[in-house]
Amino acid sequence: MTKKPLILITNDDGINAPGLRKLISLVKHLGEIIVIASEHPMSGMAHAVTIQNPLRVRLLTEETDYKEYLTTGTPVDNVKLGKHKLASRLPDLILSGINHGSNAAVNIIYSGTMGAVLEGAIDRVPGIGFSLDDFSPHADFSHVDVYVIAITKKVLREGLPKGVCLNVNFPLNSSEPLKGIKVCRQADARWIEEFEERQDPHGRTYYWLAGRFENGDDRNDTDEKALADNYVSVVPSHTDFTAHDYVNKLDFSL
Amino acid sequence: MTKKPLILITNDDGINAPGLRKLISLVKHLGEIIVIASEHPMSGMAHAVTIQNPLRVRLLTEETDYKEYLTTGTPVDNVKLGKHKLASRLPDLILSGINHGSNAAVNIIYSGTMGAVLEGAIDRVPGIGFSLDDFSPHADFSHVDVYVIAITKKVLREGLPKGVCLNVNFPLNSSEPLKGIKVCRQADARWIEEFEERQDPHGRTYYWLAGRFENGDDRNDTDEKALADNYVSVVPSHTDFTAHDYVNKLDFSL
Numbered sequence: 001m002t003k004k005p006l007i008l009i010t011n012d013d014g015i016n017a018p019g020l021r022k023l024i025s026l027v028k029h030l031g032e033i034i035v036i037a038s039e040h041p042m043s044g045m046a047h048a049v050t051i052q053n054p055l056r057v058r059l060l061t062e063e064t065d066y067k068e069y070l071t072t073g074t075p076v077d078n079v080k081l082g083k084h085k086l087a088s089r090l091p092d093l094i095l096s097g098i099n100h101g102s103n104a105a106v107n108i109i110y111s112g113t114m115g116a117v118l119e120g121a122i123d124r125v126p127g128i129g130f131s132l133d134d135f136s137p138h139a140d141f142s143h144v145d146v147y148v149i150a151i152t153k154k155v156l157r158e159g160l161p162k163g164v165c166l167n168v169n170f171p172l173n174s175s176e177p178l179k180g181i182k183v184c185r186q187a188d189a190r191w192i193e194e195f196e197e198r199q200d201p202h203g204r205t206y207y208w209l210a211g212r213f214e215n216g217d218d219r220n221d222t223d224e225k226a227l228a229d230n231y232v233s234v235v236p237s238h239t240d241f242t243a244h245d246y247v248n249k250l251d252f253s254l
Numbered sequence: 255m256t257k258k259p260l261i262l263i264t265n266d267d268g269i270n271a272p273g274l275r276k277l278i279s280l281v282k283h284l285g286e287i288i289v290i291a292s293e294h295p296m297s298g299m300a301h302a303v304t305i306q307n308p309l310r311v312r313l314l315t316e317e318t319d320y321k322e323y324l325t326t327g328t329p330v331d332n333v334k335l336g337k338h339k340l341a342s343r344l345p346d347l348i349l350s351g352i353n354h355g356s357n358a359a360v361n362i363i364y365s366g367t368m369g370a371v372l373e374g375a376i377d378r379v380p381g382i383g384f385s386l387d388d389f390s391p392h393a394d395f396s397h398v399d400v401y402v403i404a405i406t407k408k409v410l411r412e413g414l415p416k417g418v419c420l421n422v423n424f425p426l427n428s429s430e431p432l433k434g435i436k437v438c439r440q441a442d443a444r445w446i447e448e449f450e451e452r453q454d455p456h457g458r459t460y461y462w463l464a465g466r467f468e469n470g471d472d473r474n475d476t477d478e479k480a481l482a483d484n485y486v487s488v489v490p491s492h493t494d495f496t497a498h499d500y501v502n503k504l505d506f507s508l
């Protein structure tokens with residue numbers, strides 16, 4: 001009998017997020033599952049790791065081929081804990097999400113959801129981050145089922161290139177059915193930020209980050225374009241930040 | 255008279271770190287300086303942003319062409335605060351560091367120092383992260399002066415390609431003088447982690463992240479190789495995580 005694949009599942013919206021529950025329900029039958037998720041929401045935690053403080057871990061659920069852990073760590077901490085402490089072996093696959101909010105374009109760099117998956121890529125563990133372009137805690141995930149299952153099964157069957165993970169984003173559910181999957185590049189878009197300046201009850205100023213997302217990238221092969229056209233976007237992603245075009249062009253001889 | 259360039263300086267070791275003080279002392283004469291640094295050490299905070307909580311800011315020092323702010327934010331928050339609230343205009347250059355510890359290879363993804371600089375790159379502000387391969391708070395920075403000043407002056411004069419920033423790392427100070435600068439690629443290296451499992455005074459288990467760095471990348475053109483050969487490594491870096499080689503090779507049609 002072939003051993004079941006070991007699938008580590010995490011997210012960045014915390015252990016009780018509907019998106020995480022949805023993801024678990026969709027893939028639970030595909031392998032031995034270990035869920036390691038954070039007590040608190042970790043949106044915007046990117047690739048942060050906890051160095052200054054110790055981590056706490058609590059086993060919440062233990063069934064045949066299913067364990068669920070609650071931690072005080074970040075999404076990347078959760079993957080590290082899984083790889084090195086809580087799982088019996090290196091996972092065969094890391095799944096993260098389903099995030100409440102898009103991680104397309106530059107959002108990948110702020111994303112705890114994708115931080116977890118990129119952490120797997122460093123150790124050559126294939127991973128998929130799933131995100132829905134809807135920040136609402138009551139987001140409608142009903143249109144994603146067939147895609148989450150199909151993409152997960154394909155990666156379990158065929159793997160991914162060495163060091164590569166997938167950043168998968170779903171458009172909002174609408175009256176139109178999804179048109180399919182597009183493999184694309186990360187759009188060159190960004191947040192136009194503002195800080196709201198407020199006074200606390202003691203008269204002291206504080207600042208709250210706010211902003212709107214702006215896509216100035218009009219190429220046809222980006223994740224933002226795929227989402228706008230009602231496709232599921234899949235961006236193969238990696239942790240090499242080198243701007244290779246410039247390695248041989250920049251001259252810093254003194 | 256030409257306006258002085260506006261230089262935003264931050265780091266991830268906190269406002270009192272010797273590396274930050276060193277960086278300020280080296281570049282203070284090159285422009286109008288705004289220092290925005292965190293109250294607490296922010297090592298390992300990567301590209302984290304503060305969404306759930308408000309930020310506090312305190313003006314510590316104000317002199318002609320020099321301001322210093324203390325904040326409760328992450329390095330990326332500090333750049334956002336600078337760009338959108340504390341500086342009179344978009345900075346001409348962002349400098350970060352000098353970090354106590356290498357940010358070569360995969361360390362860039364965990365690094366608050368480089369998070370700050372990459373955040374600038376998103377907005378097309380040239381940036382340079384400086385790091386020394388020595389974690390000690392008493393690290394010896396005496397060999398870096400000429401390089402920090404030369405690289406900063408060159409970028410102020412010529413700029414950087416759109417969306418590109420520099421990840422600059424210095425070898426430990428040794429009896430041998432530095433051999434010069436090498437522009438190179440990010441090495442494909444990683445941390446082999448372990449978690450130390452301990453008991454608190456109440457008998458409850460906690461985990462502390464520990465590990466050792468392992469470079470399995472034997473190519474000649476990497477930052478790790480340059481550092482090992484006693485060169486200053488300069489990696490042009492960007493925020494496009496797309497694994498471009500695979501965009502047209504992966505097929506996810508259902």
